[in-house]
Amino acid sequence: MSELDDFKATYFDECTELLTELEEQFAAIEAGERDAERLNAVFRAIHSIKGGAGAFGFTGLVGFAHAYETLLDHVRDGRVEMSDDVVALSIRANDIVADYVNAARSGDTLPPDYGAHEKSRFDALCRGEAVDAEAGEDGGEPMDDFDIDFTPVRVELEAAEGAAEEDDAFEAPPFAAPAGHWELRFTPHQALYARANDPLLLFRELAALGEITVRPVISDIPGLADFEPFGVYCSWEITLVAPSLTEAQIREVFEFVEGDCDIVITGLGASAPAAAAPDPADVEEPEPAVRTPDFLALAEDEIETRGTSTSPAAETVPQADAELASGDSFSTPPAPSFAELAETIKPVQAPVAVRPAPEAVVPAAPAIPPSSNDDGERRGGGVQSIRVDLDKVDRVVNMVGELVITQSMLTQQMDETLRARYTELVRGLEVLAQTTRGLQDSVMAIRAQPVKSVFSRMPRLVRELATKTGKKIKLETIGENTEIDKTVIEQLSDPLTHMIRNSADHGIETPEKRLAAGKPDTGTIRLSAEQAGGNILIVIEDDGAGINREKVLQVARDKGIVAPDIQPTDEQIDQLIFAPGFSTAEAVSDISGRGVGMDVVLSNIKKIGGSVHVRSRPGRGTRMTLRLPLTLAVLDVMLVRVSGSPYVVPLSSIVETIQCSRAPFERVPSGGRVLQVRGEYVQVIDLAQRFALPTEADPDSQMLVLCEAEGGSKVAIIVDDIIGQQQVVIKSLEENYERVEGIAGGTILGDGNVALIVDVQGLKTTLHHKNAA
Amino acid sequence: MEVLGLRDDVTDRAAMVAQNTLQLIAFSIGEQTYGVEITTVREIRAWNGATPLPNTREYVRGVINLRGTIVPIFDLRARFGDGQTSPTKNHVVVVMSVGDKWVGILVDAVSDILTVSRDDIHAVPEGNSIDTELLNGIVTHDGRMVGLIDLYSIVSGAKLDG
Structure with a gap:
C-alpha cells in the first residue's frame, strides 16, 4: 500500500475519465462538429494522460502520446487539415492510448512496436504528407520506407528483434539481466541536444563501465529536400560487454537525459528470458544501495499497518509470495507483475530523494505489492478504510x-x-x-x-522537473493538513500539476542565471494551503524570473488573443497566461510549453466555483492564488427577504450591505438608478421589480446588497430585509422544473421552506436588455 | 387438465379486465371533477404554502420541498384560465411524476378513486383548443363528467414568453 500505488490508482482513474471524454469528443467530431473547443479538449486529455505516464515512467505510452499530441498540435494550428482520414487515425490512436493505459494498469506488456504504424503516420502527416500515401496498404511495416523512417519507434522495432523472446524489454526491462552482454538502443530526441547534452559524453561514461562498441544508425537520415536543420536523424546501437553490471547501472548513465531520449536496454545471454520471471524471493538480490531511501519511503505504510516489525523482509516476502501463488485475485502471472515492480521502482531513482527516513531500519526490498491494479485487494488484514461510492x-x-x-x-x-x-x-x-x-x-x-493527498504528489513532480530541466528546485509545502471536500480535491490535482510545471519550466531560472541575478542557485517553489473564511486558498509561489510581460503581450498579439490597438494593464497581461492556446515557451518540451497547461488550470478551477489570480514581480517571482470553495455541497449565504419570500445570496459574492435610506443613488436616463460606491458607479437592481413580485416594503427600510460578479464587476441588489447568514445545501430547480432566469438554484431552510438562490452573475448579464425594455 | 384450462381462462380474463380498466384519482376544482391515472400519483399532501418563482406564468404557484427535492406546484384552476386559487389548509397538492420529473398540482379537494373502463373514455368535444389541449378524454362516473388531465400539457409552457 505504498503512496506510489495510490498515485498510480488515481492516475488510472483519471485516465479512465479522460479516455471517456476522448470518446465523447470524437463522437461529436465524427458527427461533423470540428470546432476548436473540441480539439482543445482532446488535446488537453492526451496531454494529461501523457503527463501522468511520464511521471510513472510508462515510456511506451509517453512516446506514443507525444507523437499523437504533436499531430493534434499541427491540426490545431491549421498546419494539418482535419480530414476524415485524420479523424479516423485519431480515433485509432485513442484506442492505442487506451490499450497502453490498460496494459500499464494490468501490468501486461505490449509488443514494443505497438502503435508504431500509427506513430509513423503522425510523423508523416506532420511533415505534410498525405495520410493515405504510405498508410493504408503496407500493413504497418514502415521499415522499408525511408521517408517515414524518422520515428523513434522504428528504432525500437529493430531493437525488438534482439529482444524477441523477452517481452519485458520495452516498458519494464528486467531488473537484473545476467552478467555479460548488453545491447543498447539510444535514440536522442531533439530536446536532448536543446539542453546541450552530448551523446559522446554518455558513450564515454558507458565505456567506463565496460567494453563498448558503438554503431551509428544513419538510415533515418532523409534526403536533403526533407532535411530539417534541427532535426535529429541519428541514433546509435551500442554493444556493451561488462561482466558484473546491472541494468540499473546502465540506466544511471542516462539518468540526466531520461525523457529526452529513447533508450532500450537488452540484456543478451543464455538466461535473459529467465531473468524476466524470477522467483519473488529474488527481489532482494539485485537491490543496489542507491534505492534504499526510496524503499524506505515505500515501506512507510507497510510498517504503519503492520505494527513495528523487526524484520519486515522476513515477513513481507513470504506474504507476497503467498499472494503470487494464490493467483486468484489477479490474473497476471508473476512475470508481468514483477515487471510492474521494476517499473514501480524505476522512476524513483532520481538522486534527490529528500524524504525523512523512518526510524525503523528497513532491509532491502520489502515486497512492493505485486498487484497495484486491484484497490479492493490491499494486502493483509490491516485495511482500515473502505472505498465507498x-x-x-x-x-x-x-x-x-x-x-x-x-x-x-x-x-x-x-x-x-x-x-x-x-x-x-x-x-x-x-x-x-x-x-x-x-x-x-x-x-x-x-x-x-486533507489536501495532503494532492500535495504529496508534488515533491516527486518537482524532483523530476528539476532533473529534466537541469535546474535546482526546492519545494516547500505548508498547511497540507487543511481539509477540503473530496470533490474539490479531485479537481485540484490537474491544475496544481500544471501550475507547478509552469513554475518549474518558465518561472525558475537555470542555476547560472540565478547566480548572475544574485539569487541562490536553488529556486524555491512554495505550495501552501490555508482556510480563509468559507474558502480555501492555495498559493503557488516561486522565486523565479516572474512573468516576462513584454514577451507575453507580444505572443498574445501574435496569436490574436489581444487586439493590436489595446494596451492591457500589467495585471491583465499576467492573466493572459490563462488564455487558451497561449504559450511563450520557445521550444516545445516534454514538460510544458504547448499552451494547454494554464488553460486547463483555469477551466478546472472555474468548474468547481473557484478563481485564479496571478501576481508577478519581474525578477522576483510569481505568485498564483487559487481560491476554492470549502465544499461544493454547502454554500455560505445571506438570507434576505423580497416581497415576503426568502431568497439567499451567496456570501462569497457579497461585498457589503448598505441601508437604502443612506445609499447615494443617482438617476440615469433610462429611469434606473445607479449607486456611487467609492467613486465607482454601480448598476442597481430592484429584485422585486426584476422578479415581477409585488412590493409593499417601505423604500427607506429596504437594504442594498452590493455584490461582486465575475471579473470584479459590481452590482447592487435591493432587497426588503436582511434576515441573517447561514449555510445551505444547494438543490437543483432543473431536476423537476426548468432553469429560472436570475436564479441559480434552490435550497431548503430550517423551517422546511424553499428559498431561491440569487444568481448574481445571471442578473448582471441579462441586465442590459431587461432594463432597457 | 380441465381445471388448469379453466384457471388459465380465469387469469386471462382478469388480465383482460385489468388491461381494459383505468384507475383514476379524482379531484375537484370548483364544481367540476377531474382525474389523473393513479399510477402517476406519488403523493397527496395538504397545501402548506410554496415559494413563488420569479417571472413565471400565474399558474406556477412556486416550489415546495418534498423530502429534500424541490418540486414545482401548478395551480390547475389558473391553468384552466379561471384565475388563481386562494389556497387554504384544506386545499390539496397532488404530486405526480410526469416523464422523469415530479410536479405537484394544486386542486380544491381529492374526492375518490375511480375505476373506469377504457372503452368508456370519450373524446373531448372539438371547439375550444384549451379543452382539447389540456384534457386527454372524458369519462362518465355516477352520471357526472370527469375530465382526464393531460399532464404533459399542464406542465409545458410554464415560462413567460420573451
Whole structure:
C-alpha cells in the first residue's frame, strides 16, 4: 500500500475519465462538429494522460502520446487539415492510448512496436504528407520506407528483434539481466541536444563501465529536400560487454537525459528470458544501495499497518509470495507483475530523494505489492478504510440534511407550555438535536480530506522537473493538513500539476542565471494551503524570473488573443497566461510549453466555483492564488427577504450591505438608478421589480446588497430585509422544473421552506436588455 | 387438465379486465371533477404554502420541498384560465411524476378513486383548443363528467414568453 500505488490508482482513474471524454469528443467530431473547443479538449486529455505516464515512467505510452499530441498540435494550428482520414487515425490512436493505459494498469506488456504504424503516420502527416500515401496498404511495416523512417519507434522495432523472446524489454526491462552482454538502443530526441547534452559524453561514461562498441544508425537520415536543420536523424546501437553490471547501472548513465531520449536496454545471454520471471524471493538480490531511501519511503505504510516489525523482509516476502501463488485475485502471472515492480521502482531513482527516513531500519526490498491494479485487494488484514461510492455518501449527506431540518422543525413546535408539561420529551429532543449535529459533522467529515493527498504528489513532480530541466528546485509545502471536500480535491490535482510545471519550466531560472541575478542557485517553489473564511486558498509561489510581460503581450498579439490597438494593464497581461492556446515557451518540451497547461488550470478551477489570480514581480517571482470553495455541497449565504419570500445570496459574492435610506443613488436616463460606491458607479437592481413580485416594503427600510460578479464587476441588489447568514445545501430547480432566469438554484431552510438562490452573475448579464425594455 | 384450462381462462380474463380498466384519482376544482391515472400519483399532501418563482406564468404557484427535492406546484384552476386559487389548509397538492420529473398540482379537494373502463373514455368535444389541449378524454362516473388531465400539457409552457 505504498503512496506510489495510490498515485498510480488515481492516475488510472483519471485516465479512465479522460479516455471517456476522448470518446465523447470524437463522437461529436465524427458527427461533423470540428470546432476548436473540441480539439482543445482532446488535446488537453492526451496531454494529461501523457503527463501522468511520464511521471510513472510508462515510456511506451509517453512516446506514443507525444507523437499523437504533436499531430493534434499541427491540426490545431491549421498546419494539418482535419480530414476524415485524420479523424479516423485519431480515433485509432485513442484506442492505442487506451490499450497502453490498460496494459500499464494490468501490468501486461505490449509488443514494443505497438502503435508504431500509427506513430509513423503522425510523423508523416506532420511533415505534410498525405495520410493515405504510405498508410493504408503496407500493413504497418514502415521499415522499408525511408521517408517515414524518422520515428523513434522504428528504432525500437529493430531493437525488438534482439529482444524477441523477452517481452519485458520495452516498458519494464528486467531488473537484473545476467552478467555479460548488453545491447543498447539510444535514440536522442531533439530536446536532448536543446539542453546541450552530448551523446559522446554518455558513450564515454558507458565505456567506463565496460567494453563498448558503438554503431551509428544513419538510415533515418532523409534526403536533403526533407532535411530539417534541427532535426535529429541519428541514433546509435551500442554493444556493451561488462561482466558484473546491472541494468540499473546502465540506466544511471542516462539518468540526466531520461525523457529526452529513447533508450532500450537488452540484456543478451543464455538466461535473459529467465531473468524476466524470477522467483519473488529474488527481489532482494539485485537491490543496489542507491534505492534504499526510496524503499524506505515505500515501506512507510507497510510498517504503519503492520505494527513495528523487526524484520519486515522476513515477513513481507513470504506474504507476497503467498499472494503470487494464490493467483486468484489477479490474473497476471508473476512475470508481468514483477515487471510492474521494476517499473514501480524505476522512476524513483532520481538522486534527490529528500524524504525523512523512518526510524525503523528497513532491509532491502520489502515486497512492493505485486498487484497495484486491484484497490479492493490491499494486502493483509490491516485495511482500515473502505472505498465507498461518492453517490452513496451524497445520499447520506442529503438524508442527514433532511434530518436536521426535521429536528429543527420539531424543536420550533415546542412552546413554553409544552416545555413545562413534557419535560421528558424536551430532554429527548435535546439529545436528538445533539446527535443530529454530531451526525451531520461526521458525514461532512467523510467527504473532507486533507489536501495532503494532492500535495504529496508534488515533491516527486518537482524532483523530476528539476532533473529534466537541469535546474535546482526546492519545494516547500505548508498547511497540507487543511481539509477540503473530496470533490474539490479531485479537481485540484490537474491544475496544481500544471501550475507547478509552469513554475518549474518558465518561472525558475537555470542555476547560472540565478547566480548572475544574485539569487541562490536553488529556486524555491512554495505550495501552501490555508482556510480563509468559507474558502480555501492555495498559493503557488516561486522565486523565479516572474512573468516576462513584454514577451507575453507580444505572443498574445501574435496569436490574436489581444487586439493590436489595446494596451492591457500589467495585471491583465499576467492573466493572459490563462488564455487558451497561449504559450511563450520557445521550444516545445516534454514538460510544458504547448499552451494547454494554464488553460486547463483555469477551466478546472472555474468548474468547481473557484478563481485564479496571478501576481508577478519581474525578477522576483510569481505568485498564483487559487481560491476554492470549502465544499461544493454547502454554500455560505445571506438570507434576505423580497416581497415576503426568502431568497439567499451567496456570501462569497457579497461585498457589503448598505441601508437604502443612506445609499447615494443617482438617476440615469433610462429611469434606473445607479449607486456611487467609492467613486465607482454601480448598476442597481430592484429584485422585486426584476422578479415581477409585488412590493409593499417601505423604500427607506429596504437594504442594498452590493455584490461582486465575475471579473470584479459590481452590482447592487435591493432587497426588503436582511434576515441573517447561514449555510445551505444547494438543490437543483432543473431536476423537476426548468432553469429560472436570475436564479441559480434552490435550497431548503430550517423551517422546511424553499428559498431561491440569487444568481448574481445571471442578473448582471441579462441586465442590459431587461432594463432597457 | 380441465381445471388448469379453466384457471388459465380465469387469469386471462382478469388480465383482460385489468388491461381494459383505468384507475383514476379524482379531484375537484370548483364544481367540476377531474382525474389523473393513479399510477402517476406519488403523493397527496395538504397545501402548506410554496415559494413563488420569479417571472413565471400565474399558474406556477412556486416550489415546495418534498423530502429534500424541490418540486414545482401548478395551480390547475389558473391553468384552466379561471384565475388563481386562494389556497387554504384544506386545499390539496397532488404530486405526480410526469416523464422523469415530479410536479405537484394544486386542486380544491381529492374526492375518490375511480375505476373506469377504457372503452368508456370519450373524446373531448372539438371547439375550444384549451379543452382539447389540456384534457386527454372524458369519462362518465355516477352520471357526472370527469375530465382526464393531460399532464404533459399542464406542465409545458410554464415560462413567460420573451
